[in-house]
Amino acid sequence: xxxxxxxxxxxxxxxxxxxxxxxxxxxxxxxxxxxxxxxxxxxxxxxxxxxxxxxxxxxxxxxxxxxxxxxxxxxxxxxxxxxxxxxxxxxxxxxxxxxxxxxxxxxxxxxxxxxxxxxxxxxxxxxxxxxxxxxxxxxxxxxxxxxxxxxxxxxxxxxxxxxxxxxxxxxxxxxxxxxxxxxxxxxxxxxxxxxxxxxxxxxxxxxxxxxxxxxxxxxxxxxxxxxxxxxxxxxxxxxxxxxxxxxxxxxxxxxxxxxxxxxxxxxxxxxxxxxxxxxxxxxxxxxxxxxxxxxxxxxxxxxxxxxxxxxxxxxxxxxxxxxxxxxxxxxxxxxxxxxxxxxxxxxxxxxxx
Ligand code: 2P0
Numbered sequence: 421x422x423x424x425x426x427x428x429x430x431x432x433x434x435x436x437x438x439x440x441x442x443x444x445x446x447x448x449x450x451x452x453x454x455x456x457x458x459x460x461x462x463x464x465x466x467x468x469x470x471x472x473x474x475x476x477x478x479x480x481x482x483x484x485x486x487x488x489x490x491x492x493x494x495x496x497x498x499x500x501x502x503x504x505x506x507x508x509x510x511x512x513x514x515x516x517x518x519x520x521x522x523x524x525x526x527x528x529x530x531x532x533x534x535x536x537x538x539x540x541x542x543x544x545x546x547x548x549x550x551x552x553x554x555x556x557x558x559x560x561x562x563x564x565x566x567x568x569x570x571x572x573x574x575x576x577x578x579x580x581x582x583x584x585x586x587x588x589x590x591x592x593x594x595x596x597x598x599x600x601x602x603x604x605x606x607x608x609x610x611x612x613x614x615x616x617x618x619x620x621x622x623x624x625x626x627x628x629x630x631x632x633x634x635x636x637x638x639x640x641x642x643x644x645x646x647x648x649x650x651x652x653x654x655x656x657x658x659x660x661x662x663x664x665x666x667x668x669x670x671x672x673x674x675x676x677x678x679x680x681x682x683x684x685x686x687x688x689x690x691x692x693x694x695x696x697x698x699x700x701x702x703x704x705x706x707x708x709x710x711x712x713x714x715x716x717x718x719x720x721x722x723x724x725x726x727x728x729x730x731x732x733x734x735x736x737x738x739x740x741x742x743x744x745x746x747x748x749x750x751x752x753x754x755x756x757x758x759x760x761x762x763x764x765x766x767x768x769x770x771x772x773x
Contacts, residue, residue, distance in 0.1 A: 434555035553581030554588030572608030679724035
């Protein structure tokens with residue numbers, strides 16, 4: 421009984437990320453290898469993040485998982501793959517209170533309990549799986565004392581959970597290199613720049629709808645790969661060029677270029693969704709009105725002030741050139757999408773009343 425009395429536990433938090441060059445389409449479904457590289461900005465963990473606690477004890481009889489307080493199956497391939505890869509890399513951990521050592525051999529016999537919570541709506545197209553799997557891998561690395569053998573090794577494991585999750589292990593501006601190897605070893609994320617590199621940039625998220633999206637990213641991109649000729653052109657001809665241009669724009673903090681590429685890439689991603697058969701619609705009328713508002717503003721200003729991007733859902737992520745522009749943007753949003761008298765302004769959802 422004494423033997424079974426211990427439990428080790430770690431808690432970690434990981435933010436969501438928003439792609440400015442989108443990932444859409446896999447060349448390997450099992451290993452989650454993409455057909456193009458992508459670039460993202462990691463968000464502030466205060467607003468959009470997952471918090472995960474992982475625990476291990478000889479008293480646990482099986483692996484178990486709770487998402488937002490509700491138990492769900494951990495038997496899915498994506499969870500199993502992450503857990504297997506992390507167990508295989510576990511090293512000695514000393515339990516402080518007893519001095520007992522959990523060796524690699526012991527780790528291979530231990531079951532894990534996982535509890536994860538999001539501080540934002542799940543599956544509304546705000547990259548909840550990205551934060552979730554990044555957080556799972558990071559918290560397991562802390563629990564099991566996993567050290568990377570090469571830089572980005574943990575990002576490759578998070579990728580097995582959800583492609584975009586590999587980008588959430590770093591803050592700031594992050595690139596997911598598509599890689600070339602068949603085993604996915606080189607399909608890893610690297611940091612391009614710290615968040616503090618571009619301090620003027622302000623990110624504003626307009627929640628247009630907190631409803632669940634109709635087409636999941638995973639199945640949506642499968643359909644696009646199968647049926648969209650535009651997607652092939654995008655992945656092979658457009659994205660490689662844009663990746664280089666975007667890296668340069670971030671490095672030199674060239675907002676006009678950053679905004680141009682960000683908006684163009686979001687629009688091309690949604691064009692490939694429309695080019696899919698049957699077509700996939702992620703944007704709604706509010707999303708399109710927001711695009712119009714920003715486009716008109718940028719044209720009148722003579723150079724881009726705000727950039728917009730939309731993932732697999734109608735919610736907008738906008739980048740303002742600086743704080744003054746951000747204040748202007750909020751004013752314009754409130755004018756164009758006035759809250760109703762009953763609206764709860766602390767969680768005001770544009771056009772979803
Ligand atoms: C992105 N999205 O780059 C793109 C833009 C959505 C639109 O990554 O199947 O949830 O788990 O690898 O990572 C969403 O795809 O899909 C996504 P899986 P994931 O952020």
